[in-house]
Every structure is written in C-alpha cells, then in structure tokens.
Amino acid sequence: MSLLEVRDLRVAYGAIEAIKGISLDVEEGQVVTLIGTNGAGKTTTLRTLSGLLKPLAGEVTFDGKRLDSMKAHDIVKQGVAHSPEGRRIFPLMTVEENLELGAYSRKGGTTGEDVASVFTRFPRLEERRAQKAGTLSGGEQQMLAIGRALMSRPRMLMLDEPSMGLSPIMIQLIFETIAELKAAGTTILLVEQNASAALALADVGYVLETGRVVLSGPGKDLLKDDKVRKAYLGED
C-alpha cells in the first residue's frame, strides 16, 4: 500500500470543475512530481490534499487514513506538510517566528533542534533570524517556506512551484535542496512548471492537462517521451 493514494478525485470551483478525476500514488521515500500547464489543476490538487479545498468526489488515503473529509489543521497532524504556491510566509513575523509556527501542529516538545537543522540547511536564514520575513528576498522567502514546512517533521512534503519567480542561481539552489531532502529519504510531492528539472529528480511523474492525468511513469522515461518534450520542455 502506498503512503498516499488518490482515487478519482474531483474538485470544482462553483460550477466549474477544475479536477475531473485524478488518481495518483506516492510511495514512502519517493519524489513524485506533477507537471502541466497553467490551469491544469496542479495547485488545486495540492490544496485539496491538504484540506484547503473540499473535493466533490473521490478518495484520498494517507497511511491508511482517509484525508478527504478531514479538516486542514488535522491533516497537518497526520504528517502532511504543504509549502504553498507563492511561498505565503507570514510577512509581519520574524524568520524565527515563522519557523516556530511551522511546528505548531506538534504540541509540546522542543523546536530548537529543528530550527537549528533548518539553519544548517539554509545558513542565509540564520543570518536573518530576527528579521521580519516580509523583508526577505524571494529566494530567501522560498527557503523559509521550505524550512517552515520541514518544522512539522512531515512524513510527506508537498512543494508547490518552489522555483517560481526566482533567479537561475536560486532555482539551482532550491533544486539542490530538494535533491538533498530526497537523499535523506524524505517523501516529496512536487508541483513544478520547470518540468525538466522536476522530472530529472522525480521517481515518478504525472502529466496533468485540464484536470486529468494524461501521462504518467518514471521521471526519466517521461523526460524522454516525445509528447512531453514537445509540450513541456519546449523542444521541437
């Protein structure tokens, strides 16, 4: 049994159905990526998995537990962390306060160790620990968003467009971080526009088009697939 199982998930905004029946699996320790154009339903899928949206139909099972009717704050407690699109750090709080909030779902216990490990991973954040998060650069905010998601000690990390709007150097750094996390055995569900980098990292990839999975398979295979190369990697 996979860690995360999604079966025939359907989600609608009002009368408009954004997800028209998606099924996918994430095994423990895998990196799985969802790629697709704008409006394909990638972000909607993640928001539904983390409970921000309510599905119309379908099942979401995580480690044997049904998530589809659970509230967002309870889903976090099951070990699903979601670093949202656009980073969404708390701008009026300091870097350290943002990280502490990441551990909110773990009642009690110390967070010092986790904060220290985030700082080891992202030394830039340690330099700015007392700074208001709203004053950080885009790349630093992305580090903070990932670090904050790690604070809950998740069993699965969902990253939504972590490279969006960043400089090439920053993008490289973020993908290196994801590779390190993968090497450390973290289960990751990654949504990316940067399909080549994402597929290169991923054990499994799913290609979404207008709310449906049109193609799936090992990341390396998708990378070689003609259709994928044409449509998402910009090659002729």
Added chain:
Amino acid sequence: MTSQTIPEARVRSAPDLGVLLTGAGALLLVGSALLPWAGYAGFPGKMTLSGYPGGARLYVLLLALPALALLRPLPGRAAALRAAANVELAVVALTVYFVAYAGGGFVNVGGGVYPAMIGAILYLVGSRRLPTSEAVAEGVALPDASWRFPVESLVVAGTAGLALWLFVIGLGMPSSSIASGSDLTLGPLSINDVANSGQFLAYVITIAGVALVAGRLGLLKSLTIMTGRHPKLFVAAGFIAAAAFPFTQNGSGESLSIAARIGVFAAAAVGLNIVVGLAGLLDLGYIAFFGVGAYFGALVSGSVTSVTGVHLPFALTIVLGGLVSGIFGLLLGAPTLRLRGDYLAIVTLGFGEIFRITVNNLDGSAGPSLTNGPNGVSNIPDLALGSFNFGANHTLFGIDLSFQSNYYWLELLLLAFVMTSFLRLSESRIGRAWVAIREDELAAAATGINTTRLKLLAFALGATLAGAAGTVNAHVVKVAAPDSFTFIESATLLAAIILGGMGTVPGALLGATVLYLLPEKLRFLHDLRLLVFGIALVLIMRFRPEGLVASKRRAREFHDHETDPAAEAVA
C-alpha cells in the same frame, strides 16, 4: 424539499394516496371556508356568517385552489402544492390563533375551524406524498402571432394593476392605533387591534404563498418573459393604476397618507440603491442627506417656527434642497471616498451622527439659532401652486378627493423621477462603470475608469436625490425634527434595499413597502417590532442574502459562493 424517488409503476397507478389525501384536504378546506370561524361578532371580515367565505376564509379558499392541479399532471405540480400546503397551514393556524385570542379562548371559535385544521393537515401530508417529477416548470413564451401583442399587453397591464390593487387592499385594512406608555406587549391592545393584525398577517402570507405557487408552476417565469418584452408598458400601467388610487378612497385620506409616506421612503431607498447597489459604496449615514433636504425645505417653507422667515416657491425648494444636500455629499465624499469600504462606512456613520447632533444643538443655546433643537421646525404650511391649495379637499370628475391625494400625487411624481433617474443611470456608461468599480476597483481603474470621480458622482447624486425626497417629506409630514434622522433610519433604508434586492428598482420598492408597512400594520408586535426587525435582518442575510428580487447578476454572485470550495476553504 427532498425529492423522493418513486417507482415508475406507482406514479402511473392512479389514484395515488398523495393525490387522494391532498384532494380530501382541499375539499375540507373549501368546506370550512363556507362555515363560520368565529362564534362571536367583532372579528373583522364577517367570520361569523355561514355559506359565505369572508375575511381570512377567502385566503383559505384561495390557497386550496391549486389542488385543481391534481386533475392534470403539470410540471412543478408537486412543488407548487407543497408550497400551497405550507402556507395554507400557516394561514389556518394563524387565523385560528387570532380568532381564539380575540374571542377570549378556543371555546369561542366557530364550527368551520375544525374541518379547516384537519383539512390543512391532510393537505400538508398529502402534498408531501405526491409523486415528484424531475421536470421543473418553465416559463411559457407565446408564439409570435398577431394576437400576441394585445394578449401580452393585457396581461402585463393587468399584472401591474393587480399588484397595486393587492397593495391597496393591504393598505386599506384597518389598523387601530395603540395606547402608548405601557410596559406590556399585548396589554393595551383591544380585541380589534389583535384581530386586525391577524387578518393583515394572513393577507400578506397568502399573497406570498400565491406568488410562491405561481413561481413553482412557472407562471412567474412566463410573466417575466412578457414584462421583459414590454417594460415601458408595465411601468406605465403601474403608474396609471397608482395615480388612480385616490379616486377609490371616497374622500378618505388615511390610506393615502400612509401611501405617501411609503412613497417618500421608497424614493430615498431607490436613491440609496444608486450609492450602495450600483456603485457599491456602503453609506451608513444616508438619512442625514435626507435630513439636510428636509431641514432646508422646512426652513424656507415660510413656517412660523422657521428662523429664516423665507418662503420660496416649492419647485425651487425641491431643486435647491437637492443641490444643498448634494453639496454636502461632495464635501464629505471628496476627502473620504479614497478610503476602503469599511472605513467609508464608519465615516458616513460619523457624518450621520454629526448631522443629528448638529441639528439637535442649533437651538440658540448650545449653538446658533437655526433649527429649534429637539423640537425641530414644525407647522410647515400647506403647499400652494398658484391658486391650487394642497391643504384643501377637491372634487375631480365628480369624485371627492381628500387633501392627502395632493401629497400622494406629489410623492408619486417624486418616485417616478427618482426611479427614472436610477434606471437611466444604471443603463448608461456611468452605470456600467459603477458596477465595474463595485466588482473590482483596481481592475476598473486599470481600464481607464476615473474611479474617484465616479464614486464621488454616485455619492453626490445619491445625496441630491435624498435631499429632494427630504424636502418633499418635510411638507408631507409637516415637520423636520432630529429624531427622524437617527442611525436606525439609515439602517432601515439599507435593510430595505437589501431585503428587496440590491441594485434593482422593484427590489427597493418592495423592500421599502414591506419595511414601512409591516410595523405600521403589525401593531400587536408593539414594542417587539425592533426585536423582530433585528432577527429578520439576521435571517434574511442567512438564507437569502441576495434579497427578494435579485438582479440576475447579483444572485449569481451570492450563490456561487455557497458551492465554491475556495470560498469555503477561507472559512
């Protein structure tokens, strides 16, 4: 409203148990309408006569008539009968309660009450067992034939007339005034007061019920199609019928005076609808602009209590009153309209309070002498246009008309003017720009709309119309005093357009009528009126936030949210 699935075979096997029960209930109800309901004299509407359906029994009869639909399986039939049965039960229960209350106990009810109660219950139970079909009744569009125009015209004009006629009947129902100064809720009311209130309530519920049944059977949709094709005819017919109203009053002025006040209130509501409904500016102090007009009108009316001693011609007074109020709107709006919605709300509320406090204080001791303080400017003389005195009774076409008809017609003109302004504006380029600002100010600004100037225009126009309505009102009620311009008045106006449906003229008219007439007629609520008002606001927002008459766009906006998972997620 759960649609039960019934096996195909049972639907066909007639007569169905639901049909039988409903039919039996309806027959009992018809029978009960012919028997006396009150065992004593005095309840309004000839409730003691047998063989004659008077008073509330007429409503019972009317609500049993949809059972005729049992004879043919019309689309929407089950839904319509369920609605009819719900309302029927409410009317029967209410009427029995009031008959028993006014008669001093249940022992004094008449023989018709028993079959009525049994019939209403059978009707309800039966209608719930009727086979429901998936088909929803659609509106019927008449074929494009030569007879379509005359038929439609007749229907459209008839509808306008019927609506007004129903309104007039409601208006004409007696409502005795109450003794004041008592702490008790029902204590000071006579049997007549209670009975009148009960009959009025039954009347209103019945009309609502008939409208509901007509809607379920698709009649309202057909009507909307027809009126939509002849909007001008509809409006014209409405106004002609309204203008003819005084001729039906046999020289009495009571109903006319209430109608005139409703008209002024409705005019103010339509004006506020420009500001809130079209431009989306939340104004919590609108009554102050109405007050500016009222005080201006009072001060230049030649009243002996006016310190100015000026007496301007009334036509000029209306124009100037509107202008002065509009200038106040500009003065307040220019610096504050850049503020976000909620800030504007609190600023307008503050302005409303400043206005009330100011007119309360300009009495010569706490401030300059201008408004006579709490007493206000009173004894406003009757209007005179040339030799025509508004304060005198007249005879026209051999029919006696009380002096109130003059003010009623004046108010009707005002209402026509305000409604025309609203409709012209809402269909203009400006109106579309307002709607754009209301929906998304940033996007509107990005398309080149000068949002600040247009918001100011909406604010000032709203203020101008309120000012004009205020000057008229001062002459109708003959006094301008501070306690008529409190926050609760602003809130009531706002509630009127929200209850009726924002951004529509019929909505504002309906909301204003309901909110003005209900407290006027429901004397039995006495001190609980405001309490009920508060609960009503909460419930309306909970269950029908788009109002009774929703503009199509508005209904979409409101109801999309209910199924929008993104919106739910924010919650």
Added chain:
Amino acid sequence: MDVFFQQLVNAIVLGATYGLVALGYTMVYGIVQLINFAHGEIYMLGGFGALTTYLALPSGTPAGISLPLMLVGGIAVSVTAAVIMERFAYRPLRSAPRLAPLITAIGVSVFLQELVRNFYPHARSARNFPQLVNPDYQIRLGSNVQISAPQLLTVTVALVGMVTLSTFVRRSRTGRAMQATAQDPDTARLMGIDTDRIIVTAFVLGAALAALAGVSSGLQFGQVDFHMGFITGVKAFTAAVLGGIGNISGAVLGGFILGLVEVMATQYAPDPFSGGAWKDAWSFVVLIIVLVFRPTGLLGERVAARA
C-alpha cells in the same frame, strides 16, 4: 492649570474605556475583516451581567467579594453572547460578500438591545448600578486634581487587561496562531492552526475586555441602560480605526486620543461648540480628519491581504 490636569485625568479614564472596547473590534476585524457592530452590545451586556450577579448575591455581601464576582458574572454573560453570536450569526456567512455580515451585525445589535429593553426587568429606562466603589472616595493628585475610586478602578482594570492581552497575543502559542490567522488564514491552516477556534478566541477575548469596560462604566456612572452600547461601540470602533485597525497598540492609542479629544473639546472648544452637547460630534470630526491624512490610521492597519 488644575482644570487642565483634572480634565486630563478624566480623558485618561474615558480613553481607557474606549480602548478596552476597541480591542474587541480590532481583534475581530484583524482576523475576519468584520465590523462587529454588535460589539457595543456585548459591552452593555457585561454591565447587565454584573448587575444580575449583584442582585443574586445576598444583600450585605462585602464589596471585596461581590465586586470580583460581578466582574466574573459580567464576563460570563458577554462571552456567552459573543460565542453564540459568532457561531450562529457570523460563521455561516464567512464566505458571503462583505455587506451581508455587516447587515447581520446591525441586526444582532438591534436584537440584543431590544432583548434587554423588553425582557430585562425594568430595563426600559436606565437601571441603577450598585455603588460598590464609593465615588466620593477621591484620591488627590494635586491641589485641585483628583481621581475617584471607580475611575481609578477603570484605569487599573483597563491597563491590566491591555497588558495581559498584548502579552498573550505576543507570547502565547494561541496568540501566535491569532497573528498568523490575521496575516494569512489559509496558510495558518497549513500550519495546523484550527482557524475556527482562533476566531472564536478573538470573539471571547474581545467580549471579556468589553465586559470589564461595561462593569467599570456601571460603577462610574451608577447606572446601566440598554442603549449604552451604541454610542460607546461606535466610538470604540472609531478609536480602533484611528489607531489603525487590526493593530492592538493602535486600538489603545486610538482610545486614549479619542478620550482626550472628547474631554478637551468639551472644555476648550470655541463657543458655542464646547460643552457636552457637542462632544460626540467632535470625535467624528477628528476621525474624518485623521482618515483623510492617514487612511490606514495612526499606527497602520494589520489585516490579512486576502487573495
């Protein structure tokens, strides 16, 4: 000069009341962007709750016992009303357009006033409030400057309440969660924060502080009435907006400024615009002026930038 200092004392006392009530507006607005118009009525209910508690106690109960019990009773009534109101009037409307909850709030406000007026015994006119803290007991602050015991109590209660609240919001786990919810409700949920519970908490805290204000104004003026919430509520909201809505220090600052404006204008405004008859008008004039020059209030607003 003594007049000035005496008025300063009065201004601080009045400002403390406004500040206490303003905190409730600002917390709720900061989190759900709702002008909780009925918050003034929550303040009023605090006064009536305390009065009810007092009447339930055996006569002759020493003030040292009855006063704390009255505070508890007042808070209990206000908090209960606020929780019910949030649950049944506001929560169902959380995804509705902005205008809908505002109308609901006006409805709740009218309803609560009328409820007390019609069903609280003899509440159609003002009801006497027990004078537990002897108003004649004056503390001299200067030759002709003094503060009465109820006034001192008001200021003390307000300061303790404000400091406690601000520490709570800044230091406690729940306080952090409140800040997070105010800044970005969706992301707060992703952190595992139960935002529904946080919203209720904001209503509860606001109601408790408003109840404190209600009881202390009862003690100061020796009466409570069903209508007392309206003008105080409007003023307190004005104070919150003045300071920058959503901003806790702003609400307190706004409260004191409003108190100062009102008291000083009453004393020093040019004739004939001085005196009690004009004091409410002055508050609104100041509000309009401040908003024209600082559209987000003196200390800036802190509300979620909703997508």
